Amino acid sequence: MDPSANPLAGTVTGPPEPAALPAYWHEHAGLLITKPLQLLAILLVALVLRALAHRWINRLSTATAAGRVPAILSPLTDRAGVLPFWESAGLVSERRKQRADTIASVLRSAVSLLIFITAFLLVLQVFEISLAPFVAGTSLVGVALGFGAQNIVKDFLAGMFMMLEDQYGVGDVIDVKEATGTVEAVGLRTTRLRDVEGVAWYVRNGEIIRVGNMSQQYAQVVLDVPVGIGQDVPAALAVIAEAGAELYADERWLPSLLAEPEVLGIEQLGRDQTVLRLVARVKPLEQWRVARELRARIRSKLDNAGVGHALAGPDQPE
Incomplete structure (x- = not known):
């Protein structure tokens, strides 16, 4: 047969043309894959790190609330826990749990914020977005918020x-200069006190310069007993000691x-009286009740x- 009669005879067939879709994937592999x-x-x-960090914080919080304080949280140990009275009343465990839960919540929020901010910056870097304008804008906003929220x-x-x-916890009787009373609530921003007249005081934590805690470890009853000039001081001392012993x-x-x-x-010598002093160490929050009983007996x-x-005594909350 004449080869010229067959139009396909002698034609060299080359490799097939690549499909359009694979070529598109090849050209945009960076963006698509x-x-x-x-x-x-x-x-x-980010999620794994957050979960591990939260688990670690929760374990520390649980151990602290149960009384097994890790070395890293040694500042959380309860100074009031040296007295069996506190444990028997359940105050130490409740106070420890409250502080552990609060601090654990703050740590979890801080860790989550730090991890997600870092992840967000890495995402911007993946898309090759310049961080300079973002950082500049964030700095301006941060400065503005810093001036407005510095008290917070x-x-x-x-x-x-x-x-x-x-320094103090719920149930303590404290003196913060602005107010004196029983602590009803402790927060990260304010502390609520209730004084002897029933007034609720809200004190900002940042405004507390000094704290006098009347409820930690032990309290002291101090009674000053005046006797008139010419009275038998040794007999008066014996009577006061007898009242305390009884x-x-x-x-x-x-x-x-x-x-x-x-x-x-x-304790004091005056022109018209001699002041004798009696002291008694008592359990926290018992000083006023014991003082009243001692006054009556003396x-x-x-x-x-x-x-x-x-008979007189120091000015103390009743």
Whole structure:
């Protein structure tokens, strides 16, 4: 047959043309494959790190609330826990749990914020977005917020250190200069007190310069007993010591006392009276009740013994 009769005879067939779709994938592999994988890896790493950090913080919080304080959280140890009274009343465990939960919540929020901000910056870097305008804008916003919220930051930091150092907790009776009363609520920004007249005081943590805590470890009853000039001072001292010994021997009052009341002796000498001092170490928040009972007993014994003419004590909240 004549080859010229066959139009396909002698024609050399080359390799097939590549399809359009594979060529498109090849040209845009960075955008369609590499970058999504990078984004997925950043997201997965951020979520894993967040979960591990939260788990670690929760374990520390649980151990601290249960009384097993890790070395890293040693500032959370309760100074008030040295007295069995606190444990038996359940105050130490509740106070420890409150502080541990609060600090753990703050740590979890801070860790999550740090991880997600870092992940967001890495995502911007993957898409080759310049961070200079973003950083400049963020700096301006940060400066504006810093001036407007500096008091909030100050209160927040003061509340954090207050909890870490266990300066006071719910149920304590404290004096913060602006107000004196029982602590009803402790937050990272404010502390709420209730005074003896029932007034609720809200004190910003950043404004608390000094704190006098009347509820930690133990309290001290200090009674100054004046006797008139010409009275038998040794007899008055013996009567006061007897009143203290009887109170210490009373089973109804013994749980409130940590030691037998002690007569220190003559505290002041005046033209018309001599002041004698009695001290007693008691459990926290028991000082005012014990002081009232001691005053009543001393007054009665002094009258029966015929010595003394008045009874006084330091100004203390009733």
